[in-house]
Amino acid sequence: VRGLPEVAKGDDLAELIARVTELADGDVVVVTQKVVSKAEDRLVDLDPEVGHKPLVEAESVRVLRRRGDLVISETAHGFVCANAGVDLSNVAEGTAALLPVAPDRSARRIRDALRHHVGVEVAVVVSDTFGRPWRRGVTDVAIGCSGLKPIIDLRGTSDALGRELQVTEVAVVDELAAAAELVMGKAKGVPVAVVRGVDPSWFGEGGVVDDVVRDPSEDLFR
Amino acid sequence: VRGLPEVAKGDDLAELIARVTELADGDVVVVTQKVVSKAEDRLVDLDPEVGHKPLVEAESVRVLRRRGDLVISETAHGFVCANAGVDLSNVAEGTAALLPVAPDRSARRIRDALRHHVGVEVAVVVSDTFGRPWRRGVTDVAIGCSGLKPIIDLRGTSDALGRELQVTEVAVVDELAAAAELVMGKAKGVPVAVVRGVDPSWFGEGGVVDDVVRDPSEDLFR
Structure with missing residues (x-):
């Protein structure tokens, strides 16, 4: 479409x-x-000092694996995915999209x-x-x-x-x-x-x- | 098709x-x-006494998980899947298909x-x-x-x-x-x-x- x-x-x-x-x-x-x-309206402004990592922690109910900057975790919905679905692509600079x-x-x-x-x-x-x-x-x-x-x-x-x-x-x-x-x-x-x-x-x-x-x-x- | x-x-x-x-x-x-x-010609006849389990073991290079009859293992190709890809559907009775x-x-x-x-x-x-x-x-x-x-x-x-x-x-x-x-x-x-x-x-x-x-x-x- x-x-x-x-x-x-x-x-x-x-x-x-x-x-x-x-x-x-x-x-x-x-x-x-x-x-x-x-x-x-699931977009949130990022604090440029700390970036998106606190959001990833907040959106995670359980962390399965960490390596470097990558977090594989479970969300409140039960999805297991990278960064708890917190996404910085195709949104405005300084913003992150939550699931x-x-x-x-x-x-x-x-x-x-x-x-x-x-x-x-x-x-x-x-x-x-x-x-x-x-x-x-x-x-x-x-x-x-x-x-x-x-x-x-x-x-x-x-x-x-x-x-x-x-x-x-x-x-x-x-x-x-x-x-x-x-x-x-x-x-x-x-x-x-x-x-x-x-x-x-x-x-x-x-x-x-x-x-x-x-x-x-x-x-x-x- | x-x-x-x-x-x-x-x-x-x-x-x-x-x-x-x-x-x-x-x-x-x-x-x-x-x-x-x-x-x-990757079909093999099954020994009715033992079934397909020895095939699963033979096709596995590493077992990741077992639960009951289910084996999640890695094949020689590196695929991680159930039963090492040994499959009993859509083949003749008494036969198994290997990858x-x-x-x-x-x-x-x-x-x-x-x-x-x-x-x-x-x-x-x-x-x-x-x-x-x-x-x-x-x-x-x-x-x-x-x-x-x-x-x-x-x-x-x-x-x-x-x-x-x-x-x-x-x-x-x-x-x-x-x-x-x-x-x-x-x-x-x-x-x-x-x-x-x-x-x-x-x-x-x-x-x-x-x-x-x-x-x-x-x-x-x-």
């Missing part, structure tokens, strides 16, 4: 999106965390507003860029969603040869975020993408924090 | 793909590990053969389904590629506001694998997908094992 203006505090993202693109029922609208945080307080709710608000403004029934994914252990490079994952089952459960279904599937819960919400990143890039000022033609059975209720964040009790790496 | 026959040992995958789809220069052809392993010995080479062979058979210059990605720590559900990632820079380095480039980017190396090869999974599914007998319209600057040389696998010395979780 091209042509979106710079987003500022209080902007109605859905209205801005609806103005520059034609949406249809069944579309998945992927919106980057950055513009959601801007619209929700939305409740990104699933952010997605629902955009979805509801799109229904209201345009009369379309879409799903919305809020995406962010996370690193991974063991693999170099970052990819986009979902931090919030609405109107979508984030994980499609194939348990009990059969493979193409009729054998019961072993690996059975597919995080389609993260694959949608990754697919959207391919056309959004990191620096092109394209913070919204539309994925068309997804399997209609994926629509439904669910959230990233409830359904994708792994409970620490069943997590082998926390 | 629909209409691919069951793949068997020794099959020329490129020839099978070329027969059922029209490829163009600049396409990215994503092929699942399963059919590559079948074509490369290709050199998946980047597998990708190159398919790419070279597509150039030979069809005269097209495409990139090829071999994908597999991995779990993630901290997040539920699986997603597809790349285990091999050819003709593609697996990680696009944006270091030194600027964001949309002219500030130097912080998060700068994007694993597009994994995002391409994830995007392809959205149309392939797990049980639909669709082991090949074509991604069209990717940024031409992403074409080039590189491999997943060399470029994406994180060196243990810089890995905070190994």
Whole structure:
């Protein structure tokens, strides 16, 4: 989706999106965390003396690893990521963007507003860029969603040869975020993408924090 | 890509793909590990007495975690995944599929053969389904590629506001694998997908094992 203006505090993202693109029922609208945080006024001024590090500590509920300036920590939502999601790119100098307080709710608000403004029934994914252990490079994952089952459960279904599937819960919400990143890039000022033609059975209720964040009790790496 | 026959040992995958789809220069052809392993005869018969566990041990160079039947280990390629990539789905009963010995080479062979058979210059990605720590559900990632820079380095480039980017190396090869999974599914007998319209600057040389696998010395979780 091209042509979106710079987003500022209080902007109605859905209205801005609806103005520059034609949406249809069944579309998945992927919106980057950055513009959601801007619209929700999650920008904070940095004290030039101390920089963004106190923010990282404040946004972290548990630190998993530190190396040099890098902190891998868990946020209040349960996301494990670098610098607790505190981000200095694509925001004004001297400012940092924090993650939305409740990104699933952010997605629902955009979805509801799109229904209201345009009369379309879409799903919305809020995406962010996370690193991974063991693999170099970052990819986009979902931090919030609405109107979508984030994980499609194939348990009990059969493979193409009729054998019961072993690996059975597919995080389609993260694959949608990754697919959207391919056309959004990191620096092109394209913070919204539309994925068309997804399997209609994926629509439904669910959230990233409830359904994708792994409970620490069943997590082998926390 | 629909209409691919069951793949068997020794099959020329490129020839099978070329027969059922029209490829163009600049396409990215994503092929699942399963059919590559079948074509490369990486299927092994299971001893019904002991099952697949000895295979998992043999394919592992280091075990990171065990819980019940689940083993998270590192393969000889350096991939960290469940059961060392030993897979029982979509293969005949009593059989397991191992990962290709050199998946980047597998990708190159398919790419070279597509150039030979069809005269097209495409990139090829071999994908597999991995779990993630901290997040539920699986997603597809790349285990091999050819003709593609697996990680696009944006270091030194600027964001949309002219500030130097912080998060700068994007694993597009994994995002391409994830995007392809959205149309392939797990049980639909669709082991090949074509991604069209990717940024031409992403074409080039590189491999997943060399470029994406994180060196243990810089890995905070190994």
